[in-house]
Amino acid sequence: MPEYRKDIILDEWVIIATDRAKRPENFREEKVRVQVPKTEVCPFDKGNESMTPPEILRMDSSGNMVDKSKDWLMRVVPNKFPALIPYTSPTSSRYGVYMIMDGFGLHEVVIHSPEHITNISKLSEFELGILIDVYVRRIKGIKNDKRIESVVIMLNQGREAGASLEHSHSQIFALPMSPPVLEKEIYGTKRYFKKNLRCAMCDLLEFEVKEDKRVVFKNRDFFVIQPFASRNPFETWIVPKRHSPNFENALSDEKESFAHCLKLVLDFFYYELNDPHYNYYIHTGPLQYEAAGHFHWHFELIPKLSIKAGFEIATGIDICITTPEYTAEFMKASRIFNS
Amino acid sequence: MKKILVVEDESPIRNLYKDELIDEGYDVITAPDGVAGYEMFKKDKPDLITIDIKMPNMNGLELLDKIRKEDKNIPIIIYSAYGEFTQNFSTWAANEYLVKSSDLTEFKNKVRELLFNSKS
Numbered sequence: 302m303p304e305y306r307k308d309i310i311l312d313e314w315v316i317i318a319t320d321r322a323k324r325p326e327n328f329r330e331e332k333v334r335v336q337v338p339k340t341e342v343c344p345f346d347k348g349n350e351s352m353t354p355p356e357i358l359r360m361d362s363s364g365n366m367v368d369k370s371k372d373w374l375m376r377v378v379p380n381k382f383p384a385l386i387p388y389t390s391p392t393s394s395r396y397g398v399y400m401i402m403d404g405f406g407l408h409e410v411v412i413h414s415p416e417h418i419t420n421i422s423k424l425s426e427f428e429l430g431i432l433i434d435v436y437v438r439r440i441k442g443i444k445n446d447k448r449i450e451s452v453v454i455m456l457n458q459g460r461e462a463g464a465s466l467e468h469s470h471s472q473i474f475a476l477p478m479s480p481p482v483l484e485k486e487i488y489g490t491k492r493y494f495k496k497n498l499r500c501a502m503c504d505l506l507e508f509e510v511k512e513d514k515r516v517v518f519k520n521r522d523f524f525v526i527q528p529f530a531s532r533n534p535f536e537t538w539i540v541p542k543r544h545s546p547n548f549e550n551a552l553s554d555e556k557e558s559f560a561h562c563l564k565l566v567l568d569f570f571y572y573e574l575n576d577p578h579y580n581y582y583i584h585t586g587p588l589q590y591e592a593a594g595h596f597h598w599h600f601e602l603i604p605k606l607s608i609k610a611g612f613e614i615a616t617g618i619d620i621c622i623t624t625p626e627y628t629a630e631f632m633k634a635s636r637i638f639n640s
Numbered sequence: 641m642k643k644i645l646v647v648e649d650e651s652p653i654r655n656l657y658k659d660e661l662i663d664e665g666y667d668v669i670t671a672p673d674g675v676a677g678y679e680m681f682k683k684d685k686p687d688l689i690t691i692d693i694k695m696p697n698m699n700g701l702e703l704l705d706k707i708r709k710e711d712k713n714i715p716i717i718i719y720s721a722y723g724e725f726t727q728n729f730s731t732w733a734a735n736e737y738l739v740k741s742s743d744l745t746e747f748k749n750k751v752r753e754l755l756f757n758s759k760s
Contacts, residue, residue: 338701342708344732349712352732382737384726410729465728 308530309501311482312489315530316620325623325631328534328606329575337419337460337467345468347415353378357409358438364431366438373415374428375435377473380408391448391477407443407475411435412468419467421458422571429567430560432471436583437556439473440549444588449475451483451587454548459578461605483584487593494595502597503544505529515625517632518565522558525566527625527632533607534623535574535632537566539600546586548598559600566602569637579604642755643667645686647677647703649695653740657690660744661751674698674706681707686714688755690747691734693720701730708733715754717747 304317344352358377361367385406393402413424413432424432440452456471457463479487493501509516509526517537518525524540539562541555551559570577580603586596613619632638644666648654651672658668669684671677675697681689689707693700700718707716718725718734731737736750 338730340705340730340733342705342712342733344729351712380726381729381732382726384723463727466730466732470729 306530308489308528308532309493309505310486310489312485312492313530314618315532316618317531317624318620318622319624325535325628328577328623329573334578335460337464339467343417343466343468345412345466345470346417347373350376352381353410353412354381357442358435360431360435364427364434375414375431376412377409377435377439378412380410383408385474385476387446402477405448405477407446407449407473409439409473409475411439411471411473413470414468417467418469420571420576421456421469421471422567422576423469424564424567426560426564429563430557433551433556433560433563436471436473437549437551440547440585440588443473443475444549446475447589448477450589451476451479452585453480453483453582454585455580455582457580459576459605461578462580464578479587486584487586487596490595490597491593500544500595500597502540502599506540506542515629517629518562518638520558520561522555523562525562525632525638527629529625531621531625531628532619533603533621535570535577535604535606535628536621536625537602537604539563539566539602541598544597546593546596546598547588548583548585563600565637569632569635570602570604573632573635573637574604574606577604577606641665641667642687643669643684644751645677645680645684645689646670647672647674647680647689647695647700648692649673650692653692657744657747660748664748664751666751674700674703677703678706681711687758688715688717688751690717690719690751692740693718693725693731694722701728704733705730713758715758717750717754719747 305314306317307314356376356378359367359373360375361371362374385404385408387407389403389405391405393400436454443449443452453474490501506524515527516524522542526538528536528538583600585598586593607622644661646657649672654670658670661668671680673695691700691703704718716734717736718731719738719740721740723739725731735754
């Protein structure tokens with residue numbers, strides 16, 4: 302029987318279609334995927350630095366922040382042709398019944414390698430640690446601008462996930478407001494907190510450990526889970542054990558543990574699921590106020606293994622065509638998580 | 641006199657850009673698509689190129705990529721009627737990206753600025 306399940310973080314229902322559940326191994330069937338167009342000249346390659354705007358941050362292969370004269374492993378640059386601009390004011394005004402605001406914000410690009418690598422799973426665990434450090438450094442830097450309320454870090458892996466250039470990169474958006482999805486998570490966890498005087502994510506983790514059906518992996522500081530109310534097959538979360546609203550406050554050891562989990566997850570998708578396209582993002586609490594102490598930062602990866610059809614769009618209720626219990630079991634048994 | 645190559649498939653826009661740039665004192669040559677644009681880039685050696693993104697035969701991003709493979713320094717302005725290309729990082733191989741507008745002030749300013757910078 303199909304089952305409605307409620308996500309206590311987003312406070313949303315999903316349908317888990319257990320009757321027509323697809324076996325997890327069926328998701329790795331060969332499929333012709335639309336690829337990002339190949340370019341002869343890539344603006345992100347080593348040697349083409351002049352094609353990007355002046356960089357904000359440069360890291361070397363040891364994970365040190367270095368100046369422009371040194372070789373680089375990762376670079377952060379502002380969007381050359383931005384949709385959001387920093388040199389305006391985020392004040393809103395009325396326009397009839399509507400509300401408008403100048404397109405204030407920051408949009409930065411993190412270039413993952415000087416080499417033309419096309420998949421983030423090619424980064425080593427150590428390099429992923431540097432990438433996490435880059436994200437943390439940038440959020441801390443952006444936080445100094447008191448007009449910025451939230452930062453969203455995201456990656457589009459593959460054309461079907463929205464990538465426009467194949468050279469591996471992620472993006473940082475800084476906004477003067479909390480975007481709707483984050484707002485919903487903040488609201489959902491606040492509601493839970495008011496009712497139970499506890500963090501929704503901490504309770505969720507406690508239950509998941511006890512039930513042991515959807516926890517794929519755990520290390521000292523993190524859990525890798527298939528969420529109970531998965532919106533997509535193989536939706537994967539990496540959640541810190543320690544309650545903390547903000548990702549940028551992760552401790553050094555936690556950053557290493559996070560890199561370890563991230564490497565396993567990315568390798569799983571690349572090697573065990575035949576490299577599906579996916580988006581990942583980090584949801585971290587608002588930057589400028591402490592009112593979201595009930596929020597628990599986390600990482601989400603959403604693979605493009607199903608299509609939102611009319612029902613999902615019209616109702617806002619996603620149908621997941623396999624169960625997270627099934628996929629968790631499959632992941633645990635894989636050579637990535639089982640070695 | 642600086643030579644500018646305008647690559648644009650819609651003839652009214654192509655002619656408008658041509659007339660406006662001639663009025664600014666440039667020598668202007670035009671091409672109706674990416675294939676012709678590439679041939680003129682090779683043959684006529686322009687000082688600056690303006691390229692529309694959505695074109696038949698070879699689109700503007702393909703033309704940009706082909707030209708950049710041979711010349712990393714020639715100033716290129718890429719433009720489109722659609723703002724969504726700000727999310728497409730392959731436009732970064734160009735020096736400027738503009739959204740098409742009936743007001744050509746910004747377009748002409750960018751042409752002047754890029755030619756000035758390429759001289760220095």
